[in-house]
Amino acid sequence: ITVLLLAMAMTPPLLLFTTLILNRSSFIAMVSSLSLPQTQYTEVNWGIIGLGDVVDKKSGPPFWKCQHSKLIAAYRRTPAKAKEWVAERVPKEMNCVGYDNLLEFLDASCDAIYICTPPGSHLGLCE
Numbered sequence: 001i002t003v004l005l006l007a008m009a010m011t012p013p014l015l016l017f018t019t020l021i022l023n024r025s026s027f028i029a030m031v032s033s034l035s036l037p038q039t040q041y042t043e044v045n046w047g048i049i050g051l052g053d054v055v056d057k058k059s060g061p062p063f064w065k066c067q068h069s070k071l072i073a074a075y076r077r078t079p080a081k082a083k084e085w086v087a088e089r090v091p092k093e094m095n096c097v098g099y100d101n102l103l104e105f106l107d108a109s110c111d112a113i114y115i116c117t118p119p120g121s122h123l124g125l126c127e
Contacts, residue, residue, distance in 0.1 A: 042068065043068050043069070043070055044068060044069050044070070044111045044112055045070050045072045045109065045110050045111045045112075046063045046069060046070065046071050046072065046073075046110060046111070046112055046113070046114060047071075047072065047073035047074070047075065047105060047108055047110035047112070047113045047114070048060065048063065048071065048073070048074045048075065048113070048114050048116060049075045049102075049105070049113060049114070049115045049116065049117060049125055050075075050076070050115060050116035050117035051074055051075075051076045051081070051082060051085045051116075052116065052117075054116050055116050056089070059114070059116060060089065063114070064090055064091055064094050064096075070094055071090055071094050071096045072094065072095065072096055072097065072108060072109070072110060073096065073097055073099060073105055073108035073110055074086050074090070074096060074097070074098050074099065075098075075099045075100070075102060075105040076098070076099075076100060077100060077102075078100065079100045080100065081098075081100065082098030082099050082100055083097075083098035083100075084098070085098060086098040102125070
C-alpha cells in the first residue's frame with residue numbers, strides 16, 4: 001500500500017511530506033505509535049489536489065463525512081472541472097471551493113492537503 005501523508009500543522013504552517021510504502025499492518029502499527037503535537041484545531045480543513053477516479057470512488061467522501069474533517073478546497077488543472085466536481089459531489093454546507101489555479105488553491109487556508117495525482121507529479125506540486 002502506498003500512503004501519502006501530507007500535513008500542515010503549525011503556525012506558520014509546516015509542510016510535512018512523506019511517501020511510505022508499507023503493508024497495512026505495519027502502517028497501522030506505525031500510526032498508532034505516533035505522538036502528535038497538540039494543535040489548536042478542532043476541525044481539519046482539507047484541500048485535495050487531483051480529482052480523478054480514486055478521489056471519486058475511494059478517498060474523497062471521508063473528507064466530508066468524517067467528524068472534525070471539512071473539505072474546503074479542491075484543485076484540478078482543467079478549467080472549470082474542479083468547480084463542477086465540487087458542485088456535483090461535495091455537500092453545500094462544506095462551502096468547498098473548486099480551483100483551476102494552483103496558487104489560488106494554496107491561498108485557501110487549508111490545514112492539510114491530500115495529493116491524489118500520479119506519483120511522479122507529487123514532488124513538482126510540492127515545490
